[in-house]
Amino acid sequence: xxxxxxxxxxxxxxxxxQNGPSRGRVLVVDDDAALAEMLGIVLRREGYEPAFVSDGNxxxxxxxxxxxxxxxxxxxxxxxxxxxxxxxxxxxxTVPIVMLTAKGDTIDVVQGLEAGADDYVxxxxxxxxxxxxxxxxxxxxxxGQAESLAIGDVQIDVPAHQVIRDGVPVALTPLEFDLLVALxxxxxxxxxxxxxxxxxxGYRHAADTRLVNVHVQRLRAKIEKDPERPExxxxxxxxxxxxxxP
Amino acid sequence: MTAxxxxxxxxxxxxxxxxxxxxxDELARIRRGLRRRAGLARRRxxxxxxxxxxxxxxxxxxxxxxRVGAITMVVAGSVVVIVxxxxxxxxxxxxxxxxxxxxxxxxxxxxxxAQGEIAGIAPGDAASVRATLDRxxxxxxxxxxxxxxxxxxxxxxxxxxxxxxxxxxxxxxxLPADLRADVDAGNQSYxxxxxxxxxxxxxxxxxxxxxxxxxxxxxxxxxxxxxxxLTQEAESLALIRSTVVISGFAxxxxxxxxxxxxxxxxxxxxxxxxxxxxxLAEGQLEERMTVRGEDDLARLATSxxxxxxxxxxxxxxxxxxxxxxQRFTSDVSHELRTPLTTVQMAADVLHGARGDFPPHVAxxxxxxxxxxxxxEGLLTDLLEISRYDAGAAVLEAESTNLGALVARVAAxxxxxxxxxxxxxxxxxxxxxxxxxxxxxxxxxILRNLVGNAIEHGAGRPVEITLAANRTAAxxxxxxxxxxxxxxxxxxxxxxxWRADPSRVRSVGGSGLGLSISLEDARLxxxxxxxxxxxxxxxxxxxxxxxxxxGELTSAPLALxxxxxxxxxxxx
Numbered sequence: 001x002x003x004x005x006x007x008x009x010x011x012x013x014x015x016x017x018q019n020g021p022s023r024g025r026v027l028v029v030d031d032d033a034a035l036a037e038m039l040g041i042v043l044r045r046e047g048y049e050p051a052f053v054s055d056g057n058x059x060x061x062x063x064x065x066x067x068x069x070x071x072x073x074x075x076x077x078x079x080x081x082x083x084x085x086x087x088x089x090x091x092x093x094t095v096p097i098v099m100l101t102a103k104g105d106t107i108d109v110v111q112g113l114e115a116g117a118d119d120y121v122x123x124x125x126x127x128x129x130x131x132x133x134x135x136x137x138x139x140x141x142x143x144g145q146a147e148s149l150a151i152g153d154v155q156i157d158v159p160a161h162q163v164i165r166d167g168v169p170v171a172l173t174p175l176e177f178d179l180l181v182a183l184x185x186x187x188x189x190x191x192x193x194x195x196x197x198x199x200x201x202g203y204r205h206a207a208d209t210r211l212v213n214v215h216v217q218r219l220r221a222k223i224e225k226d227p228e229r230p231e232x233x234x235x236x237x238x239x240x241x242x243x244x245x246p
Numbered sequence: 247m248t249a250x251x252x253x254x255x256x257x258x259x260x261x262x263x264x265x266x267x268x269x270x271d272e273l274a275r276i277r278r279g280l281r282r283r284a285g286l287a288r289r290r291x292x293x294x295x296x297x298x299x300x301x302x303x304x305x306x307x308x309x310x311x312x313r314v315g316a317i318t319m320v321v322a323g324s325v326v327v328i329v330x331x332x333x334x335x336x337x338x339x340x341x342x343x344x345x346x347x348x349x350x351x352x353x354x355x356x357x358x359x360a361q362g363e364i365a366g367i368a369p370g371d372a373a374s375v376r377a378t379l380d381r382x383x384x385x386x387x388x389x390x391x392x393x394x395x396x397x398x399x400x401x402x403x404x405x406x407x408x409x410x411x412x413x414x415x416x417x418x419x420x421l422p423a424d425l426r427a428d429v430d431a432g433n434q435s436y437x438x439x440x441x442x443x444x445x446x447x448x449x450x451x452x453x454x455x456x457x458x459x460x461x462x463x464x465x466x467x468x469x470x471x472x473x474x475x476l477t478q479e480a481e482s483l484a485l486i487r488s489t490v491v492i493s494g495f496a497x498x499x500x501x502x503x504x505x506x507x508x509x510x511x512x513x514x515x516x517x518x519x520x521x522x523x524x525x526l527a528e529g530q531l532e533e534r535m536t537v538r539g540e541d542d543l544a545r546l547a548t549s550x551x552x553x554x555x556x557x558x559x560x561x562x563x564x565x566x567x568x569x570x571x572q573r574f575t576s577d578v579s580h581e582l583r584t585p586l587t588t589v590q591m592a593a594d595v596l597h598g599a600r601g602d603f604p605p606h607v608a609x610x611x612x613x614x615x616x617x618x619x620x621x622e623g624l625l626t627d628l629l630e631i632s633r634y635d636a637g638a639a640v641l642e643a644e645s646t647n648l649g650a651l652v653a654r655v656a657a658x659x660x661x662x663x664x665x666x667x668x669x670x671x672x673x674x675x676x677x678x679x680x681x682x683x684x685x686x687x688x689x690x691i692l693r694n695l696v697g698n699a700i701e702h703g704a705g706r707p708v709e710i711t712l713a714a715n716r717t718a719a720x721x722x723x724x725x726x727x728x729x730x731x732x733x734x735x736x737x738x739x740x741x742x743w744r745a746d747p748s749r750v751r752s753v754g755g756s757g758l759g760l761s762i763s764l765e766d767a768r769l770x771x772x773x774x775x776x777x778x779x780x781x782x783x784x785x786x787x788x789x790x791x792x793x794x795x796g797e798l799t800s801a802p803l804a805l806x807x808x809x810x811x812x813x814x815x816x817x
Contacts, residue, residue: 032584038591045595102583107640123583124622127594192650209644209685238645238680 022049024138027068029059029085030100031077039072042127048134056080060088070137072130074100075112083115090116094173096137100125113214118175119201120211136202140174151184152232152244154223165223175200176219183233183243192240216241311509318505319498326494337486341479345394345452346436352396353434353454353472356386360400360458360470367402372409375402379411386470387413394478397441399471400458416442417473422453429455429469441473450476515543519550531558568635575632579625586625590618627758631741634765641684641769643794648679648688648719652712655692662697667705670696674712681719682794687766691774692721694759695786699725703783713802717792720803724785730778738776739764763788773798777805 026043030036031054040050053062056079063071071089075082086097099112099120109120119133149156155164161177163170172180182199183191191199193209201211220227232244305312363382367375379400386398399412399421412418420441428435434456440448451473458468518535525533534554535547597615600608633639656672663670692710699708703725711722730738737743742757767774770790778784789801 032588035584035588038588041595042591102580124587124590124625127591192647194650194654210642213644238647238678 023047024069025049025051025066026070026072026134027051027053027063027066028072029053029056029077029082030072030074031055032074035074039130042130043134046131046134056082056085059085063089064092068095070134071095071097072100072134073097073117075108076102083111086112086115086117090173094171096140096174098133098137109208109210110214113211114218116173118173118215132202137175139202140178149181149184151180151187152223154180154232156181156184163223170222172219172222176215176222179215179219180223180233183241187243187245190236190239190242196240212241310513311506314509315502315506319502322498322501326498330490330494334483334487334490338483341482342452342476345474345476345479348394349396349452349454349472349474350434350436353456353470356398356472357434357456357458357470359386359389360468364402364458364468372407375409376411379409383411383413395475397473399473401469401471403467403469414444416444416446421455421471421473425453425455425471426469429457429471430467432457438476441475443475450480452476512543515546519546522550522554526554526557531561572632572636575628575635579629579632582625586618586622590615590622593618624756624758627756627762630762631758631765634762634769639765639769641794642686643682643684643770645680646683646685646688648681648683648712648714648721649674650678651685651689652692652710652721655689655696656710658693659696659700663700663708666700666703668700668703669707670700670710671707672710672712675714679712679714679719679792681714681790681792683770683790684766687769688788688790691763691766691788692723694763695721695723695788698759699723699727699784699786703727706783711803714792715800715802717796718789718798718800718802719792720787720789720801722785722787722803722805724783724807726783729780729782730776730784731780732778735776735778735784739774771795771798773801775805777807 023046026048028036028039028043028050030039030052033054036052036054040052043050051062051066051068053059056077059077059080073082073086077085080088082099086099089095089097096119097117099109099117100123101108101112101120102123112120118137121130121133147158149158153165154170156162157164158181161174163172163177163180179196179200182196193212196212197203197208216233217227220230220233223232224230230244234242234244236242306316360382363378363385367378379402383398383400386400387396397413397417399410399418401408401410401418403409410418420439422437422439425435425437425439434454436452436454439451439453441451441453443449453471453473455469455471458470515535522533522535531554534551537544537547537551593611593615596611600611603611652672652674656670660670696708696710704727706726709722709724711724713720739760741761744757764774767788767790771794772788772790775787775789776784777787785805785807787801787803787805789798789803791798
C-alpha cells in the first residue's frame with residue numbers, strides 16, 4: 001500500500017530544477033488524449049513540467065522547441081511510430097527516453113531499447129512506477145565526483161562525462177555512461193544483472209534482464225574493438241558482467 | 247640325447263641367447279599375427295553374416311514384394327526341380343535301354359559267328375588258339391553293328407591257362423570281375439563300368455559278356471565280351487541336363503518375375519497412398535493421390551482424396567476460428583490496456599486524496615483501486631495465455647543461477663508468508679545450480695507455486711527445495727495444508743479451476759496462474775507436476791533441463807515427499 005507520502009521518499013532527492021519550481025520538463029508523446037491528460041496530472045503533482053504532442057510527425061519538431069529533460073514515448077502512434085521517433089531523437093540528443101508500451105513482448109521491448117530508449121513501462125502501470133522510472137532517469141549525472149577511471153583501454157573522465165578510447169572521445173548516452181562507470185568503479189566485482197538493474201536503473205525488485213542485455217550490447221557496439229569478442233565489458237556465464245582488466 | 251641343442255622354439259622355456267633366438271621370436275610374432283588376423287577375419291565374417299541376416303529379415307518383414315518374390319521362388323523352384331528330375335531320369339533310362347538292347351543283339355550275333363570259327367581249333371596248340379582268337383576278333387570288329395562303336399575281347403581258357411584276343415589293349419584287364427564270374431557260370435550278362443580308352447582314360451561303357459559253346463564240351467572255356475563306350479549317350483545326357491537346368495532356372499525366374507510384377511502393381515498404389523497419408527499427417531494438407539482408370543485402386547485413390555478434402559476443410563475451418571479467437575483475445579487485451587492505465591492512474595490519484603473525502607467516498611476509492619489491481623492481474627494472465635494459445639511465446643534461455651533465483655523469489659514472498667503466519671524455508675545445495683532458462687518465466691512459475699502454497703498452507707510451514715543432477719534441475723514447493731485429492735490433482739492446471747469454490751481469495755489469483763506455469767514449464771521442455779494427499783498437504787515439482795533444448799529423463803527430486811504425516815496429526 002504505497003501512498004503519496006512514501007512515493008516522495010526517493011532513494012536520492014531529485015535534481016534541482018533548472019527553471020523555477022519545476023523539477024524538469026517532460027515531453028509526453030501519446031495519441032490517447034485521456035491518458036496524456038492523466039499523465040500530465042500525475043507529472044505536475046510530482047513537480048514536473050509536462051509538454052504534449054499527439055502526432056508522431058510533429059514529435060521531433062516539438063522536441064526541438066521544448067528541449068525536455070526526459071521523453072515519455074508511446075510506441076503506438078499515428079504517423080511516425082515510436083521506434084522511428086526514438087531513433088530521430090537519438091540522432092540529436094542523449095536525453096533519457098522512457099517508452100510506454102502496451103505489449104510486454106520481448107520483441108517489442110528489445111526493439112524499443114535497441115532504437116535508443118533507456119527504459120520502458122508496460123501498460124497498465126501505476127503512477128508510482130512511472131514516477132520511479134522518470135526520477136531514476138533524471139537522477140543521472142549527479143554522481144560526479146572528481147575521479148578518472150580506466151576499464152580495458154577506455155579512459156573515463158567522470159565529472160566531464162567523457163569517455164575516451166584510443167584518444168578519440170566516444171559519445172555515450174547518460175545511461176550507457178552510468179553503466180560503464182558502475183562496472184569500472186569496482187573492477188574486481190562481478191555484477192549480476194539484478195545488481196546492475198538496481199544500481200543503474202534504480203529497480204529494487206522487478207528484474208527484467210532484457211534491459212541490461214540490450215544496453216550492454218549497445219554499449220559494446222560503441223566502445224569495443226570487436227563487439228563479438230568484448231574486452232571492456234566481459235560476460236561471466238551464469239552470473240552477469242564485469243569490467244575487463246585495465 | 248645329443249650334445250647339440252635344437253634351435254629353440256617360441257613356445258619353449260627362456261632359451262639361452264644365441265643366433266637362433268631372434269628368428270624364433272620373429273616366427274612366433276608372425277604366427278601370432280596370423281592367428282590374430284585369422285581371428286579378426288572370422289569375427290568380421292561372422293559380423294557380416296549377422297548383418298546381412300538382419301538386413302534380409304528386415305526386408306522380409308517390411309516389403310510385401312520381397313515376401314511374395316521369395317515365396318514364389320521357393321514354390322516354383324521346387325516344382326521345376328521335381329519335374330526336371332523325373333524328366334531327366336526317364337530320358338536317361340530310355341536312352342540306355344535302347345543301347346542295351348542293340349548291344350545284346352549284337353553280342354548274340356557275335357557268339358554265333360564265334361562258334362563257327364572255333365570249330366577248327368586244335369586245343370593243345372597255343373599258337374593256333376591265339377591265331378583263331380585274333381582272327382575272330384578282327385572279323386567281329388570289322389563286321390560292325392547297330393549299337394555303334396565297340397571293342398571285342400575273346401578269351402580261351404583250358405584249366406589255368408588263358409589266352410585272349412582283343413581288338414584294343416587296356417580292354418582285357420579292365421573287364422569287371424563280377425561280370426567274368428557271371429559269364430564263367432555260363433550266363434550271358436552285362437555291366438556298366440569304366441573302361442580305359444586309347445589314352446588310358448576311363449570312360450563309361452556298357453560291357454556285354456557271353457560264353458561261346460564249343461562243340462567239344464569239356465575242359466576248354468571260351469568267352470566273348472563286347473565293350474560299348476557310352477560317350478555319345480553321355481554327351482546327349484549332358485546336353486539334355488544343361489537344357490533342363492537352364493530352362494528350369496528361366497522358368498523359375500519368369501514365375502518370380504510375374505509374382506513380383508503383380509505384387510508391384512498392387513503394392514505401388516498402396517505405397518503411394520501411405521506416402522500421401524504420411525505427408526498429410528505432417529501437415530501438408532494440399533497432398534492428394536492421382537486417380538488413374540476405374541479399378542479398385544482408382545476407387546482407393548478417390549476415397550482417399552475425398553477423406554483428405556474433408557480433413558483439410560475442417561482443419562482450415564478450425565484453424566481460422568482459433569486464430570480469430572486468439573487474435574481477438576490478444577487485441578482486446580491490448581486495446582484495454584491504454585484506458586485501463588488511465589483509469590488506474592485516476593483511481594490512484596483519488597486513492598491518494600481519500601483523506602479529504604467523506605468516508606463512503608473514501609472507501610469507494612479504496613475498493614476501486616483494489617479491484618483495478620485484480621482486473622489488471624486478470625488481464626495480464628489472459629494476455630499471457632492467449633500468447634501461448636497463439637504459439638507466440640518465445641523462450642529466452644540464458645545461463646541463470648537458480649539458487650539466487652529461488653532466494654529472490656523467497657525474499658519477495660516473505661511478507662505474504664508473514665501475513666499468513668507461515669514459515670517459509672529454502673533448502674538448496676551448497677554449489678551453484680546454473681541452468682539455461684528464461685529467468686522471467688521460471689521466476690513467475692515459482693512465485694505462483696509459492697504463493698499458492700502459502701495461501702493453501704493453513705499457516706503451516708512451506709518448504710522450497712532446489713536440487714540438480716547432471717542433466718536437470720528441480721525445485722519442489724511443499725505445503726502442509728488441506729492437501730489435494732487425486733481428482734483435484736488432475737485439475738489443478740486447468741484454466742479457472744478452483745479446489746474449493748467457496749474459499750476466500752486472499753492472493754487474488756486470476757485462476758490462470760497454474761495454467762500459465764504449466765505452459766512456461768513446457769516451453770522449457772520441462773515438467774510441472776503435483777502430488778497431493780488430503781490432510782497432508784501438496785507438493786509441486788518443477789523440473790527443467792540444465793541445457794536449453796535438452797531432454798528430461800529423470801528428476802533430481804522425488805515428486806512424492808518421503809515422510810508424509812498421517813492425516814490429522816499435528817504438523
